[in-house]
Every structure is written in structure tokens, then in C-alpha cells.
Amino acid sequence: MANNYFLTILCTTFIVVVGGSALIRAMPPQNPIQCNQTGCILYNSYGVWDDRKTCHVAAAVYPTTEEELRLAVANANKNKLKVKVVSKFSHTILKLACPTARNGNAVLISTERYNSSIVVDVANLAVTVDAGVGLRPLIDRVEEEGLSLVAATYWEGVSIGGAVSTGGHGSSWWGKGGAIHDHVIGVRLIVPGNASEGFARVLDLKGDDPLLNAARASLGVLGVISKVTLSLERGFKRSITLNFTNDNGIEDEFMEHAKRYEFGDIQWYPSRYRAVYRYDDRVPLDTSGDGVYDFIGFRPILAVIPETVRALEKAAEATKNQNPKCIMATLSIAYRKLIANGLKNNLVFTGYPVIGHQGKMQTSGSCLYSPQTDKDSVCAWDPRIKGLFFYESSAILPATTFADFIRDVKKLRNINPDNFCGVDMYDGFLIRFISKSDAYLGQAEDSVVVDFNYYRADEASTPRLNEDVLEEVEQMAFFKYSGKPHWAKNRKLDFAGVKDKYPNFSKFIGAKNVLDPDNMFSSKWSDEVLLGQAEKVKEDGCALEGQCICSEDRHCSPGNGYYCRTGLVYKEARVCRYSGFRSG
Ligand SMILES: Cc1cc2nc3c(=O)[nH]c(=O)nc-3n(C[C@H](O)[C@H](O)[C@H](O)COP(=O)(O)OP(=O)(O)OC[C@H]3O[C@@H](n4cnc5c(N)ncnc54)[C@H](O)[C@@H]3O)c2cc1C
Ligand SMILES: *[C@@H]1O[C@H](CO)[C@@H](O)[C@H](O)[C@H]1NC(C)=O
Ligand SMILES: *[C@@H]1O[C@H](CO)[C@@H](O)[C@H](O)[C@H]1NC(C)=O
Ligand SMILES: *[C@@H]1O[C@H](CO)[C@@H](O)[C@H](O)[C@H]1NC(C)=O
Ligand SMILES: *[C@@H]1O[C@H](CO)[C@@H](O)[C@H](O)[C@H]1NC(C)=O
Ligand SMILES: *[C@@H]1O[C@H](CO)[C@@H](O)[C@H](O)[C@H]1NC(C)=O
Numbered sequence: 001m002a003n004n005y006f007l008t009i010l011c012t013t014f015i016v017v018v019g020g021s022a023l024i025r026a027m028p029p030q031n032p033i034q035c036n037q038t039g040c041i042l043y044n045s046y047g048v049w050d051d052r053k054t055c056h057v058a059a060a061v062y063p064t065t066e067e068e069l070r071l072a073v074a075n076a077n078k079n080k081l082k083v084k085v086v087s088k089f090s091h092t093i094l095k096l097a098c099p100t101a102r103n104g105n106a107v108l109i110s111t112e113r114y115n116s117s118i119v120v121d122v123a124n125l126a127v128t129v130d131a132g133v134g135l136r137p138l139i140d141r142v143e144e145e146g147l148s149l150v151a152a153t154y155w156e157g158v159s160i161g162g163a164v165s166t167g168g169h170g171s172s173w174w175g176k177g178g179a180i181h182d183h184v185i186g187v188r189l190i191v192p193g194n195a196s197e198g199f200a201r202v203l204d205l206k207g208d209d210p211l212l213n214a215a216r217a218s219l220g221v222l223g224v225i226s227k228v229t230l231s232l233e234r235g236f237k238r239s240i241t242l243n244f245t246n247d248n249g250i251e252d253e254f255m256e257h258a259k260r261y262e263f264g265d266i267q268w269y270p271s272r273y274r275a276v277y278r279y280d281d282r283v284p285l286d287t288s289g290d291g292v293y294d295f296i297g298f299r300p301i302l303a304v305i306p307e308t309v310r311a312l313e314k315a316a317e318a319t320k321n322q323n324p325k326c327i328m329a330t331l332s333i334a335y336r337k338l339i340a341n342g343l344k345n346n347l348v349f350t351g352y353p354v355i356g357h358q359g360k361m362q363t364s365g366s367c368l369y370s371p372q373t374d375k376d377s378v379c380a381w382d383p384r385i386k387g388l389f390f391y392e393s394s395a396i397l398p399a400t401t402f403a404d405f406i407r408d409v410k411k412l413r414n415i416n417p418d419n420f421c422g423v424d425m426y427d428g429f430l431i432r433f434i435s436k437s438d439a440y441l442g443q444a445e446d447s448v449v450v451d452f453n454y455y456r457a458d459e460a461s462t463p464r465l466n467e468d469v470l471e472e473v474e475q476m477a478f479f480k481y482s483g484k485p486h487w488a489k490n491r492k493l494d495f496a497g498v499k500d501k502y503p504n505f506s507k508f509i510g511a512k513n514v515l516d517p518d519n520m521f522s523s524k525w526s527d528e529v530l531l532g533q534a535e536k537v538k539e540d541g542c543a544l545e546g547q548c549i550c551s552e553d554r555h556c557s558p559g560n561g562y563y564c565r566t567g568l569v570y571k572e573a574r575v576c577r578y579s580g581f582r583s584g
Contacts, residue, residue: 027378028368029157032090033060033110042098042108045091045157047383050492051547052460055098057084060108064116066130066202066226070190072109073224074199076520077192081107083520085224087132087159088112092166092488093392096219100524109224111161117227120145126185128229131161135363143359146285147232150358151180155298156365161225166488167217169434170362171265173258173446176231177435181216181442186229189215189222191515202226203515213504214511216439219487221526222515236282237289238263238361241352244337247275250431251406254448255399258433263362269428270413271329271420276341282358289345289355293364296335296342297427300367300377306387309425313455317465320578322418325465329424389458390426391546393474393490394451395483396434402448405481409473412569419469426453440508441487449486450477460545463562467544468577475549475573491546495529543576550574 032043042055049055058081063069076083084099086108099106111132118141119128127142127149135156142149153168162168164181172178186206193201205212206229215222240263247268257264263280309328316324342364343354354361367379381388397405409429413420423429430451437443454470457463464470477483478494484501485494499505509530516522527533542548543555543564550556550564556576567573 027376027382029089029379029382030384031088031112032086033108035060040108042086043090043383044093044097045089045379046093046381046389048389049095049098050093050545051095052545055095057099057106057108060110062110062113064113066188066190069109069114069224069226070198070200070202072107073190073192076107077199079105081105081520082523083107083109083224084523085109085111085131085161085220087162088115089134089157089159089162091155091158091162094488094490095525096166096488096523098523098525111159115159120147120232122147125232125234126229127232128186128227129160130227131225132159134159135163136365139359139363142232143235143357146235148235148358149183149230149362150175150233151178151183152363153180154295154363156363157368160228160230164216164228165218165220165225167441167486168488169432169449170263171432171434171449172263173433173435174262177437177446178432179434179437179442180230181439182435182437183230184212184216184228185231186227187212187215187225188227189224189515190226191223192518192520210507211511211515213438213440214508216437217441217487219441219526219530221512221521221530223521235285236358237285237287237355238358239281239283239287239289239353239355240291240293240343240361241279241354242340242343243277243279244333245275245277247273250275251403251410253277254402254406254431258448265433266431267428268431269329269333269420269424270409271326271417271424272333273417274333274428279353283355287355291346291354291356292344292360293354293356293362294342294344294366295364296339297380298365298367299342301380302377303382303385303387306380307385310387310389314458317455317457320465322421322465325421325425326418329421332425389456390453391456391491392451392453393470393477393494394449394486395474395477395494396443396447396449396486397477397481397483399446399448401481405450405477408476408480408569412469412472415568419466422464422466423452423454423470428452440504440511441502443484444503451486451489457544461541461557463544463557463560463576463578467562468565468575471543471575472567472570472573474546475567475575476570480570480572493546493549496549497532498529499532550576
């Protein structure tokens with residue numbers, strides 16, 4: 001009965017999605033910095049930070065040239081203000097873009113208007129861009145010159161400065177690999193200076209300057225990146241085929257898959273026993289095909305659809321019934337298969353392989369565009385609607401331990417596959433590849449990144465359905481298999497001990513102490529993560545939001561029947577499990 005009801009709504013929803021996509025008009029994301037006479041508030045793209053606290057800042061400045069950027073740093077330094085840089089996009093999920101005030105005074109430097117210069121050096125296969133330039137304008141400009149940027153995040157709504165600073169990546173073990181910062185060959189960095197230097201200095205880091213290895217992925221704590229120089233390659237096309245198949249042997253195949261296909265990835269839906277292998281190779285420019293990848297999850301969507309999905313999720317959560325989530329997972333996978341995840345040979349998907357220019361295939365985000373006036377459709381997570389709201393976990397594991405991680409997750413899945421429906425109705429587990437890096441905060445070896453999104457409650461104190469299962473996966477990834485967190489995603493607990501996981505971490509801190517000795521660019525968040533100064537006090541309910549690992553029941557939600565228990569497969573895990581209204 002309940003299922004029929006859900007099915008009816010879902011089918012209607014999907015008909016609206018399929019049938020309505022031609023009519024869509026969109027409202028672009030809102031500006032992350034909102035100011036009035038009393039000050040400013042910084043939001044991220046989801047409208048809520050990891051700790052759910054508001055980020056208040058005294059003022060925001062919008063430099064348009066490198067000299068204005070330098071003056072902004074000088075001015076802040078002279079006045080002993082804390083500083084953070086933020087892009088027009090502010091897609092960081094973690095609070096790393098929020099300055100913590102010294103004497104209540106902090107300033108945000110926005111790169112929103114520092115985005116005019118893109119200089120392509122065709123002869124040397126390189127491009128130098130202002131840090132505020134978006135990934136899309138950069139790629140389009142480079143392609144006009146017959147060149148290609150090889151690595152990109154899958155989502156194009158990032159600035160170059162932001163993407164490089166947080167280790168933004170796509171997927172590749174070939175060449176320089178899938179992380180954008182490994183294609184960086186130069187950084188112009190503005191750091192505090194003394195009075196005779198005018199309170200700020202511009203450093204031009206290139207070649208084998210060791211500071212470049214610090215600046216490649218710098219979390220915004222070294223200073224302001226003014227310009228980034230990236231290496232390019234001769235233009236090429238991509239040929240993509242998606243193989244929707246079963247998930248037997250992912251653990252035995254991923255390595256070969258990554259070696260065989262330059263841009264391969266794997267999407268794994270454990271509850272459905274499904275895997276989607278992306279066969280993705282570069283092909284010469286003269287190969288016929290004018291395809292586009294307009295990823296389904298990043299398209300503008302009628303607000304009513306994510307609102308309906310959210311309402312269904314909340315109903316499923318409230319009744320502790322995972323069936324609706326399983327139905328949504330099944331329908332979502334079927335729909336994705338039908339439309340090839342958003343790959344289009346021309347205007348629509350007509351069959352594999354889909355072949356198109358690198359610039360049209362490497363990244364997408366059509367929900368970013370369209371006129372401000374039309375409010376019918378948005379990015380599915382737009383905070384102005386009651387749409388999708390979720391956690392994003394992203395663990396970077398050494399390739400050598402990844403198979404064991406998959407085996408463990410399968411063991412947990414086999415106990416009750418439906419426990420994974422909540423993650424499968426999003427994107428399941430997205431498995432991508434990044435290479436060994438020279439960056440101090442890059443990877444010391446070829447690695448596998450696994451991303452998974454899942455429901456986040458409206459209230460911090462509300463436990464989630466099958467909370468324990470994904471907590472166990474998370475703790476396996478980060479602690480049993482020593483996974484490293486993506487610098488812009490994840491929940492706070494995942495950062496515990498991160499400094500011991502990077503062999504060159506102390507070199508990074510050394511560079512930070514040289515470039516920013518007075519910690520102008522440090523914040524509460526960076527001190528906690530980089531210096532290991534996390535608060536030791538665990539508040540009631542802290543495990544629900546990933547602010548801690550539970551060690552007592554009160555860290556979960558005993559009032560709702562969730563107690564701190566051991567993991568089912570990874571016995572060292574401590575997770576919040578629903579066991580009814582008894583503490584036995
Ligand atoms: C929908 C979505 C999809 C995503 N997909 C991917 C993906 O496929 N792969 C991936 O790796 N990541 C992905 N991410 C994460 C994303 O790459 C990071 O959040 C990235 O940092 C966003 O860039 P931004 O320009 O919005 O940065 P911001 O959020 O503006 O800034 C990020 C950090 O960099 C610092 N910073 C920014 N500009 C500068 C500068 N000029 N100088 C110094 N510091 C600076 C900021 O202080 C902040 O600490 C995704 C995020 C979202 C929301
Ligand atoms: C002005 O901003 C402050 C914080 O910066 C906020 O508390 C207040 O609600 C805002 N007022 C208006 C009218 O937007
Ligand atoms: C810079 O940003 C403005 C406003 O967002 C935009 O119109 C312009 O196209 C951008 N320029 C480049 C080179 O990206
Ligand atoms: C300022 O810094 C420069 C370069 O680091 C140094 O040579 C100079 O002595 C410093 N001046 C003062 C007044 O500290
Ligand atoms: C899809 O993947 C499966 C598992 O790796 C493989 O057996 C099958 O041959 C593949 N199909 C195609 C069309 O490549
Ligand atoms: C990082 O550390 C490793 C191990 O100590 C070392 O081999 C490597 O050269 C270092 N990388 C850089 C860029 O310093």
C-alpha cells in the first residue's frame with residue numbers, strides 16, 4: 001500500500017523529469033556572500049556549513065587586478081585582520097573558507113571579480129589564469145586554441161584557485177594524473193610582508209622551487225593565489241562507453257580498468273549489486289563525433305522534483321522504512337542507463353560510444369547558467385528550495401588496499417543490501433583514480449578516491465536511517481584503510497590524524513610558517529585540522545553530525561533509540577545504531 005503510493009509519485013516525478021526537460025528555465029546559484037550595513041555572511045553552495053554555524057565576517061572586498069589583490073592583503077596585514085579567500089562559487093563543504101576573527105575583525109577577499117585574464121601560451125602548451133576564473137571559461141578558451149586541459153573536476157562550477165587549493169580532481173592514472181594541481185607548473189602567490197615591503201609580497205613560484213610543491217594544494221592557508229599556470233596538451237577528443245553491469249569482481253577489476261582506460265571510473269551501487277564501468281579514452285581530433293557530457297545530476301531541475309524526493313526521503317526516515325529509498329535507487333539507475341548519465345551524441349543520446357571534444361566531455365554543470373529571472377529550475381541542492389540536503393564523504397585510499405576495502409563493504413552489504421539504498425539513490429559509490437603527486441598535500445602513491453553522498457537531516461539532533469552502516473563504511477575507509485579526506489568534502493571526524501597520513505606534511509607546515517608567520521590566513525578550522533587542535537570535548541549527539549566518533553551513548557541519540565555500538569564487520573568501528581528504546 002505505502003509502496004504503491006510512493007511508486008505513483010515516483011513515476012509521475014520521473015515522467016515530469018523526462019517530459020519536462022525541454023521546458024526548463026533556470027535560476028543560477030545565489031551569491032555566497034551576503035552583506036548589509038552590519039556585516040557579511042558567507043554561505044557555501046549548500047547553504048549550510050559542516051558545523052551548521054553561520055560564518056559572520058566584518059567585510060568583503062572584491063579586487064579586480066593583481067595590484068588590488070596585493071593591496072587587500074597589505075591592508076589586512078597592516079590592520080592585523082584575519083583573511084580568507086573565497087571564489088564566486090564557494091563550493092567547499094567544509095568551513096575552510098571562513099576566517100576566524102582576531103579581535104572580532106576578519107575580511108573576506110572574493111575572487112569573484114578577479115577573473116578577466118586567461119593567457120594561452122600555445123608554443124609552450126601552457127595557460128596562465130587569474131585565480132577567480134571559472135573552470136568553464138578556462139576550458140573554452142584553451143580549446144579555441146586547439147589545446148586541451150587534461151584534468152578537471154567533474155563539476156565545472158569551481159574557480160581555478162579553489163579547485164587547485166583543495167586538491168580538486170577528475171579520474172586518471174595516466175600521465176600527470178587526475179588531480180588538477182598536478183598539472184600546475186606555476187603559481188603567483190601573495191603573502192604578508194613587512195613594512196618596507198609594503199606589507200605584502202608577490203611570489204612567482206615555478207620550476208623546482210620547493211615552495212611550489214606547498215602552493216600546489218594549499219587549502220588557502222599560505223596566502224592568496226593570484227594566478228595559476230597550468231600545462232596543456234594538444235587538443236583531443238574523448239570516446240566514452242558506459243557498461244551497466246553487475247558488481248562481481250570490482251575488487252579484482254578496478255586496477256586493470258584504471259590502467260586500461262585513460263579516464264575510466266566505476267560507479268558502484270551496492271544495494272542493487274550493480275556497477276557501471278566507464279570506458280573512457282582519448283581519440284584523435286579527426287575522429288567523427290560532436291558529443292557532450294551534460295551529467296544528469298548537474299542539470300537544472302524543476303524545484304518540485306528535488307522537493308518531492310526530499311519529502312519521500314523524510315517520510316522514509318520518519319517511518320524507518322527503506323523501501324522507498326530502494327525504489328528510488330532502482331528507478332534512478334534505470335533512468336541513468338536510459339539516458340547514459342547525460343551523455344549526448346548530438347542533442348540526445350543515440351548510442352555508444354559517445355565521442356566529443358575534451359572540452360565538452362570532461363566536466364559539466366548546466367544548472368549553473370540561465371537567466372536570474374526564471375525560477376522554475378535550479379541545481380538540485382539549491383538552499384533556496386527544500387530540495388536535496390546530504391553529506392558528501394570522499395576518501396582517498398592507496399591503490400594497494402582498495403580491494404580489501406571493497407571486500408569489507410561487500411561483507412557489510414551482504415548482511416542487508418537494502419541498508420545501502422540511501423546511498424544508491426544518490427550516486428552510489430563513485431570510484432575514481434588519482435596519481436602519485438609532488439604536492440606536499442597530494443598523494444604519495446597512486447590512489448583511488450571513493451565518493452558517496454547520503455541523507456543529512458534538517459536538524460543536527462535527528463539520527464539517520466541506517467546511520468550505523470555508513471558510519472562503519474566511513475570509519476573503515478578513514479581508519480582501517482588509512483584513507484585521506486578530500487580537502488573540501490567530508491565530515492569533521494574524517495580529519496582525525498590526517499597530518500600523520502602525509503609524509504611531507506611537516507614540509508607543508510614549514511612552508512606555511514615561512515610564508516605566513518603571523519597566521520593571517522589560519523582559522524579555527526585549519527588549526528584544528530593542520531595542527532591537530534581539535535576540541536577534545538565531545539558534545540551530546542556529536543556523532544550524528546560526524547563531529548566525533550561516539551564512545552558513549554550520549555554521543556548518539558539515546559532518546560531516539562540510537563546507541564553507541566561496535567561495527568559489524570570492522571569491529572573497531574564505533575557507530576550509532578538503532579536498537580529500540582532499551583539500552584541493553
Ligand atoms: C556539486 C559539487 C561537485 C563537486 N565535484 C567535485 C569533483 O568532481 N572533484 C573534486 O575534486 N571536487 C569536487 N567538488 C569539490 C570542489 O572541487 C571543491 O569544493 C573546490 O574547492 C571548489 O572550488 P571553489 O572555487 O568553489 O572554491 P571555494 O569554496 O571558493 O574555496 C575553496 C578553498 O580554497 C581557498 N581558495 C579559493 N581561492 C583561493 C585563492 N585564489 N587563493 C587562495 N586560496 C583560495 C578558499 O579559501 C577555500 O579554503 C564538488 C563540489 C560540489 C559542490
Ligand atoms: C544583516 O546582517 C546581520 C549579520 O551580518 C544579520 O544578523 C542580519 O539579520 C542582517 N539584516 C538584514 C536586514 O538582512
Ligand atoms: C568574469 O565574471 C563575470 C561575472 O561573473 C562574467 O560575466 C565574465 O564572463 C567572467 N570572465 C571570464 C573570463 O571568465
Ligand atoms: C623586510 O624584509 C626584507 C626581505 O625579507 C628584509 O631584507 C628586510 O630587512 C625587512 N625589513 C624589516 C624592517 O624588517
Ligand atoms: C561489461 O562488463 C562486464 C564485467 O566487466 C564484462 O563481462 C562485459 O563483457 C562488459 N560488456 C561490454 C559490452 O563491454
Ligand atoms: C615527499 O616525501 C616522500 C617520502 O618521504 C619523498 O620521497 C618525496 O620526495 C617527497 N616529495 C617532495 C615533493 O618533497
